Amino acid sequence: MSSANPGLAYEDTPPLSAPLRFFLTAPLFGIAAGVLLLADGELLVSRWTPGALSAVHLFAAGFMLQVMLGALLQILPVVAGAGFPAPLRIATITHALVGSGAASLAYGLGAGSPNAIIAGGVLLAAGLLTFLAASLVALARAAPAQGASRTPRDLRLALGALGLTTLFGIMLALVLGRGLALPFALPTLVDLHAIWAWLGWGGLLLAATSWVVVPMFQITPAYPARFTQLWAPVTLAVLTLWSVSLLAGVELAVSVLGSVLIALSAAFALQTLKLQRSTRRSTPDAPFRAFRMSMIALVGSVIALLLALLHDAPQWPVLAGVLVLHGTFAGAISAMLYKIVPFLTWLHLTQARVRAPNMKKLLPDVLIRRQILVHGAALGALVLAVFVPVLTPLAGLLVVIEFGWLLLNLLHAVREWHRAAHA
């Protein structure tokens, strides 16, 4: 019956501990990235320094990926009627593999240890393949999407891009760790891995989530139907053509298609900012402002990428990376965590027939606001440190405080939940 009745997936909401474990360990990787910045003043000099590669993977595979996977466990049943088979077991396996894999990979890249790189790559790939297989089963059991929303379709596309990112990643681990010979230059594979990770997986996931989150929670007009209909498929198609051109060495096509990808990213950020300007909520709260700031950072990263096309200095790609990873993704992810975690604890109490404190008692606005301010300060310091390396340790310190505070805020909600549950 369950396969014919996706509605039963409503009851498949995973236990609270399934997503929560991802959310609570993810900030530890942000703290570790901050410590690296604190310790290595030369880290942001180029995107190729061991420290930069390590910090990027602490951010991307440690912080971002963990939160994204935890959130997908929760959101796929709600928006796509796709309940994971054995969600707690999938969470346990994926969390252990991805967490240890990210740690090992980041250590290997930073310390130049081939074995740690291979181990990290294999653990990460095993965790992601487990997750992807489980989500394929969940989506296959769900009814085909018939609603007007493009979110379920675009989540599927993002998961496909995650698969490809994983494939490029494991190839890179084999090149770096075992000397696998490539028929093309190493930077080509690095670029493929990075762009599929950022835009194919991260960008599509952020967009698919925004299609529902921005209009519904920030009470704005809907994204134009044509925009959501086309944005993700066109982006993915151009990304594919760009990748083929890169592999074939057709430089003109790489430049033209690369510019189209930059324009598509800018279109998403500007469209979102435009909608947010017409919110009907009079007093934007801290998560709303954090989300807006993350879209402005995305516009900034687009400008940095354009500068990188025009001018060869090593700072522009690093600046774009800082603005995308820390500004756009860490900002948007923090904003979403501040909605997801208090709501899940509230929901869990309500389902247990306990009278739950309201959302703002579970996690007061003032705590969120202060942490978001530190996030803004950390972003500003990181941007400056790209040009003034002596500021790198200061930026690192702010990043440590930012993610430490994020963790404390999330633990605050968990503590309030415990208190209410045992009152």
Place this chain on the structure above:
Amino acid sequence: MTSIAELMTHDHRSCDHDFARAETLAMKNDWDGAAAAFEAFAEGLEAHFRAEEEELFPRFEAATGMTQGPTQVMRGEHADMRNTLAQLRAAVQDRDADEFAGEAETLLIMMQQHNMKEENILYPMCDMHLGEQRSTLVDALGQRVTHEYAA
């Protein structure tokens, strides 16, 4: 022809706008205005719930034989939202801005995750299973919800 999904999704958004108006007035400490806007919102929300519980869900259950499935979960969430709505009404009566902000945030998230399930899963299922009676059902639902839908 208007679908069930279009009509009911439009009513969700209209309820959101009523909610935002009440929230805006409460945050400005205009409690008389907030009380009136809140009651308009509560009335629209209740009309929407009852249109579903008394018209849409019974027909869906009759057409599919699923009485313990999605509609049952939706009824349970309606009950949770009615509880939060009562807390919100108390906050308006007490003119307690902090309490109002917290309960409003809770209700908004509750409403939106509920709306996502209905708009992405349940309404499309209703349009699929209730094809033959769709036009009469859309008329009946349109008369019960408070926000007019201009197709």
